[in-house]
Amino acid sequence: MNTVTLDIIAYHRSPFGEKFGAPRQPGLAPAVVSQLVLEPPYNRAEALEGLDEVSHLWLEFVFDRVKPESTKLSVRPPRLGGNQKLGVFATRSTHRPSRLGLSVVAMDHVDKEKGIIHIKGADLIDGTPIVDIKPYVPYSDARPEAYNEIADKAPELIKVDVCPNVLYLADQVPGGLEAIKQILAQDPRPAFHNDTRSYTFSYGEFELTFMHDADQAVNRLTAIEGRKPNGTIP
16 A cells, blocks of 8 residues: 655643543543644744634544554444444544544644643543644534534533542642543443443543442542653653
């Protein structure tokens, strides 16, 4: 097959150190703030001129933790419970021929001096390589007539509860209690799990543990513990 080479222009610095716990689509946890740390020479102020007039950005990135040999022609989307196969091009699976991903994120602010773009609502994990950044253009990018019968509406949010003994720690977590609730409301559990076991995922310098209460249909945050930063970005 013919191939192309793409330059990495930035790395994504995110509180999510791993796939588990991260939103499955962009914009589902808008309280989560992250950064695009630009690489030279793209970290110069001239490359960022005009971004303060843009509200949203398209990010083109690489699923760098997915092995190239894991490319599949058909996949089992978690959205369908992991039981139904679809063609890879009808899904947003990470197992893609080029391993390229596309996400739209909200712009927070730009630090032109440091070459850092602060964004909100990204679904990318820490250290994800960014190969291009483009402005979202509402008059051409927003398509009111668009439809997707496979994913015709956002997943229903699940109720979230926080144990009183960890509530005081929530403000120390990136994005605070609001971000925690948005993350757990998406129900990060694997689609094929329907049990009451505890789950733990890394978020910033913390490990968050929650369990699902099937009787009350709620995800309950039970523990917040400190951890060392993962330092994924080279």
